[in-house]
Amino acid sequence: MKRYSIIVLALSSLLVLSGCSTDPYTGEQKVANTTTGALIGGAVGAGIGVLSSSKSDRGKGALIGATSGAVLGGGVGLYMDNQEAKLRDKLRNSGVSVTRSGDSIILNMPNNVTFDTNSSTLKPMGTQTLTSVALVLKEYSKTAINIVGHTDSTGSNAVNQTLSLNRANSVANLLIQQGISANRMYAYGAGSSQPIASNSTDTGRAQNRRVEITLSPIQ
Known part of the structure; x- marks a missing residue:
């Protein structure tokens, strides 16, 4: 299980590094909502991947599940991020x-x-x-x-x-x-x-x- 935790941790670290930005309204560094959704989706997806895979393939299952979950979770965040930006402009x-x-x-x-x-x-x-x-x-x-x-x-x-x-x-x-x-x-x-x-x-x-x-x- 340690191996699967490392996979999820590595994916999470990559998402955090890519998702940090400066809030144009406050000037503060923040993690984008897209990244937050991706982290949650990745963690859930990794768990599902482990549980649905055979013992020998659990590492692969965790990686596939984490990646799929991150894409789905991040997609919702990105959708709302873009909508928020349009509303602020309007x-x-x-x-x-x-x-x-x-x-x-x-x-x-x-x-x-x-x-x-x-x-x-x-x-x-x-x-x-x-x-x-x-x-x-x-x-x-x-x-x-x-x-x-x-x-x-x-x-x-x-x-x-x-x-x-x-x-x-x-x-x-x-x-x-x-x-x-x-x-x-x-x-x-x-x-x-x-x-x-x-x-x-x-x-x-x-x-x-x-x-x-x-x-x-x-x-």
Whole structure:
């Protein structure tokens, strides 16, 4: 088994060395998400290769499994890496933040971009921004789209729940109008239950009034 561990370790080291890069937004060195996916896929693939091979061929099985797993795992990471880069380019200076979490991409759309107070009708700026997002989503069709509306704590829970859901549906409907399949989307309202800032200040409440779009690879 030591021999198989060395094979996986060697492959992992090669992937890490080839996957390190400088984040253009922070200036920090990081391991690309492509590499992370490849490492996970390689480790899993190596294990499967060992278990599915005869004793005399386990070294070969581990290498084949690790390589195959790395390609599959890295492919998902690369797909999301490229999609993230396109979204960052399209949304530059739009007021919408783009955050990466593993293989998921989160778009945070604040209310000053999307909706007026107590309204679920998209502003022209929101429509323009989502049209840009739709262009990328059309290109990357193997991505699931989770749309969540959020409000601040002003008003009753019932009002906030309805408003947040209507806003999420407005975003979903606009994307559908732009040619994105409804089967890829799930929209719901979280009301004021998931604040990202304090509701005791105007600034905090403004941050909590938002729509978040999470993009994840379709497995």
